[in-house]
Amino acid sequence: MNSQFRSQSDYKDMQSIQSFHEPALQILNQLIERNKINLRNKGYDENNAAITKEEFAQTMAYRFRVTQWNAQQVITSLSNAGQVETFGGYVKPKAGDQ
Template sequence: MNSHFQKQTDHRQQTQIQSFYEPTLRLLSEVYERKKSNLRSKGYDENNAAVTKVELSQKMASRFRITIWLAEQVISSLVKANRVIAFGGYLKPKEAGGK
Protein backbone atom coordinates (compact mmCIF):
# COMPACT_ATOMS: atom_id res chain seq x y z
CA MET A 1 0.00 0.00 0.00
CA ASN A 2 2.81 2.38 0.86
CA SER A 3 4.47 2.00 -2.55
CA HIS A 4 1.18 2.99 -4.19
CA PHE A 5 1.21 6.32 -2.35
CA GLN A 6 4.89 6.79 -3.16
CA LYS A 7 4.14 6.37 -6.87
CA GLN A 8 1.39 8.99 -6.64
CA THR A 9 3.86 11.38 -5.01
CA ASP A 10 6.48 10.66 -7.66
CA HIS A 11 3.93 11.24 -10.43
CA ARG A 12 2.79 14.51 -8.88
CA GLN A 13 6.40 15.66 -8.51
CA GLN A 14 7.19 14.70 -12.11
CA THR A 15 4.12 16.60 -13.31
CA GLN A 16 5.22 19.65 -11.33
CA ILE A 17 8.72 19.46 -12.80
CA GLN A 18 7.39 19.12 -16.35
CA SER A 19 5.12 22.12 -15.87
CA PHE A 20 8.29 24.25 -15.78
CA TYR A 21 9.70 22.93 -19.08
CA GLU A 22 8.37 25.62 -21.43
CA PRO A 23 8.99 28.63 -19.13
CA THR A 24 12.51 27.33 -18.46
CA LEU A 25 13.23 26.84 -22.16
CA ARG A 26 12.07 30.41 -22.84
CA LEU A 27 14.27 31.72 -20.02
CA LEU A 28 17.25 29.69 -21.29
CA SER A 29 16.80 31.11 -24.80
CA GLU A 30 16.58 34.64 -23.41
CA VAL A 31 19.78 34.29 -21.35
CA TYR A 32 21.55 32.46 -24.20
CA GLU A 33 20.73 35.26 -26.66
CA ARG A 34 22.09 37.81 -24.18
CA LYS A 35 25.33 35.78 -23.89
CA LYS A 36 25.62 35.60 -27.69
CA SER A 37 25.08 39.34 -27.96
CA ASN A 38 27.77 40.03 -25.37
CA LEU A 39 30.28 37.85 -27.21
CA ARG A 40 29.35 39.42 -30.56
CA SER A 41 29.79 42.96 -29.18
CA LYS A 42 33.28 42.07 -27.91
CA GLY A 43 34.33 40.55 -31.22
CA TYR A 44 34.28 36.90 -30.09
CA ASP A 45 32.65 33.92 -31.77
CA GLU A 46 29.02 33.87 -30.65
CA ASN A 47 28.92 30.09 -31.16
CA ASN A 48 30.90 29.81 -27.92
CA ALA A 49 27.97 31.20 -25.93
CA ALA A 50 26.53 28.97 -23.20
CA VAL A 51 24.65 29.36 -19.94
CA THR A 52 25.85 27.77 -16.71
CA LYS A 53 23.44 25.45 -14.94
CA VAL A 54 23.98 27.43 -11.73
CA GLU A 55 23.12 30.74 -13.42
CA LEU A 56 19.98 29.29 -14.98
CA SER A 57 18.82 27.70 -11.72
CA GLN A 58 19.32 30.99 -9.87
CA LYS A 59 17.38 32.93 -12.50
CA MET A 60 14.61 30.30 -12.41
CA ALA A 61 14.39 30.51 -8.63
CA SER A 62 14.13 34.28 -8.81
CA ARG A 63 11.71 34.55 -11.74
CA PHE A 64 9.46 31.58 -10.99
CA ARG A 65 9.62 31.89 -7.18
CA ILE A 66 10.74 28.30 -6.73
CA THR A 67 13.53 26.72 -4.70
CA ILE A 68 17.00 26.17 -6.14
CA TRP A 69 16.45 22.44 -5.55
CA LEU A 70 13.33 22.40 -7.74
CA ALA A 71 15.09 24.49 -10.40
CA GLU A 72 17.95 21.97 -10.49
CA GLN A 73 15.43 19.12 -10.76
CA VAL A 74 13.79 20.84 -13.75
CA ILE A 75 17.19 21.33 -15.43
CA SER A 76 18.16 17.70 -14.82
CA SER A 77 14.84 16.55 -16.22
CA LEU A 78 15.27 18.72 -19.34
CA VAL A 79 18.72 17.20 -19.90
CA LYS A 80 17.39 13.64 -19.47
CA ALA A 81 14.49 14.40 -21.83
CA ASN A 82 17.05 15.63 -24.40
CA ARG A 83 15.32 19.03 -24.64
CA VAL A 84 18.58 21.01 -24.19
CA ILE A 85 22.24 20.57 -25.10
CA ALA A 86 24.27 19.94 -21.95
CA PHE A 87 28.04 19.76 -21.63
CA GLY A 88 29.83 19.94 -18.32
CA GLY A 89 28.16 22.63 -16.24
CA TYR A 90 26.80 24.43 -19.29
CA LEU A 91 23.59 24.44 -21.31
CA LYS A 92 22.43 25.63 -24.71
CA PRO A 93 18.95 25.63 -26.20
CA LYS A 94 18.41 22.61 -28.44
CA GLU A 95 17.77 24.65 -31.61
CA ALA A 96 21.08 26.46 -31.05
CA GLY A 97 23.02 23.27 -31.79
CA GLY A 98 21.56 22.92 -35.25
CA LYS A 99 22.74 26.31 -36.46
Protein backbone atom coordinates in the same frame (compact mmCIF):
# COMPACT_ATOMS: atom_id res chain seq x y z
CA MET B 1 -0.26 6.30 -14.48
CA ASN B 2 2.85 4.49 -15.62
CA SER B 3 4.31 1.49 -13.77
CA GLN B 4 7.63 3.32 -13.30
CA PHE B 5 6.09 5.48 -10.55
CA ARG B 6 5.87 3.90 -7.13
CA SER B 7 3.05 6.12 -5.97
CA GLN B 8 0.69 8.83 -7.06
CA SER B 9 2.90 11.46 -5.39
CA ASP B 10 5.90 10.47 -7.57
CA TYR B 11 3.73 10.98 -10.62
CA LYS B 12 2.55 14.39 -9.36
CA ASP B 13 6.14 15.42 -8.63
CA MET B 14 7.19 14.53 -12.16
CA GLN B 15 4.23 16.43 -13.60
CA SER B 16 5.03 19.54 -11.58
CA ILE B 17 8.67 19.49 -12.71
CA GLN B 18 7.65 19.02 -16.35
CA SER B 19 5.20 21.91 -16.13
CA PHE B 20 8.24 24.22 -15.92
CA HIS B 21 9.80 23.00 -19.18
CA GLU B 22 8.33 25.60 -21.55
CA PRO B 23 8.89 28.67 -19.31
CA ALA B 24 12.39 27.41 -18.46
CA LEU B 25 13.27 27.14 -22.15
CA GLN B 26 12.06 30.71 -22.67
CA ILE B 27 14.33 31.91 -19.85
CA LEU B 28 17.23 29.91 -21.28
CA ASN B 29 16.74 31.46 -24.72
CA GLN B 30 16.70 34.97 -23.18
CA LEU B 31 19.95 34.29 -21.31
CA ILE B 32 21.55 32.77 -24.42
CA GLU B 33 20.59 35.82 -26.52
CA ARG B 34 22.16 38.10 -23.90
CA ASN B 35 25.38 36.10 -24.02
CA LYS B 36 25.37 36.02 -27.83
CA ILE B 37 25.16 39.82 -27.91
CA ASN B 38 28.04 40.07 -25.43
CA LEU B 39 30.19 37.70 -27.48
CA ARG B 40 29.33 39.51 -30.74
CA ASN B 41 30.28 42.87 -29.19
CA LYS B 42 33.65 41.47 -28.12
CA GLY B 43 34.33 39.96 -31.54
CA TYR B 44 33.96 36.29 -30.59
CA ASP B 45 31.91 33.55 -32.22
CA GLU B 46 28.37 33.85 -30.88
CA ASN B 47 27.75 30.13 -31.47
CA ASN B 48 29.85 29.50 -28.37
CA ALA B 49 27.24 31.13 -26.11
CA ALA B 50 26.24 28.98 -23.13
CA ILE B 51 24.87 29.57 -19.65
CA THR B 52 26.20 28.08 -16.44
CA LYS B 53 23.81 25.67 -14.79
CA GLU B 54 24.11 27.70 -11.61
CA GLU B 55 23.06 30.97 -13.27
CA PHE B 56 20.19 29.21 -15.04
CA ALA B 57 19.01 27.61 -11.78
CA GLN B 58 19.26 30.90 -9.88
CA THR B 59 17.29 32.76 -12.54
CA MET B 60 14.59 30.09 -12.56
CA ALA B 61 14.43 30.00 -8.76
CA TYR B 62 13.98 33.77 -8.67
CA ARG B 63 11.40 34.02 -11.46
CA PHE B 64 9.39 30.91 -10.59
CA ARG B 65 9.66 31.39 -6.83
CA VAL B 66 10.92 27.85 -6.29
CA THR B 67 13.90 26.45 -4.43
CA GLN B 68 17.32 25.95 -6.00
CA TRP B 69 16.79 22.20 -5.67
CA ASN B 70 13.58 22.36 -7.73
CA ALA B 71 15.32 24.50 -10.34
CA GLN B 72 18.10 21.91 -10.61
CA GLN B 73 15.45 19.21 -11.01
CA VAL B 74 14.00 21.15 -13.95
CA ILE B 75 17.45 21.34 -15.59
CA THR B 76 17.94 17.60 -15.10
CA SER B 77 14.49 16.90 -16.51
CA LEU B 78 15.13 19.11 -19.54
CA SER B 79 18.40 17.30 -20.15
CA ASN B 80 16.80 13.86 -19.81
CA ALA B 81 14.04 14.92 -22.22
CA GLY B 82 16.70 15.91 -24.77
CA GLN B 83 15.60 19.54 -24.94
CA VAL B 84 18.90 21.03 -23.79
CA GLU B 85 22.57 20.14 -24.09
CA THR B 86 24.57 19.95 -20.90
CA PHE B 87 28.35 19.86 -20.85
CA GLY B 88 30.44 20.39 -17.78
CA GLY B 89 28.79 23.12 -15.78
CA TYR B 90 27.07 24.65 -18.80
CA VAL B 91 23.75 24.32 -20.54
CA LYS B 92 22.41 25.51 -23.89
CA PRO B 93 19.35 24.71 -26.02
CA LYS B 94 19.60 21.94 -28.59
CA ALA B 95 20.79 23.22 -31.97
CA GLY B 96 17.38 23.10 -33.67
CA ASP B 97 15.30 24.34 -30.71
CA GLN B 98 16.34 27.98 -30.64
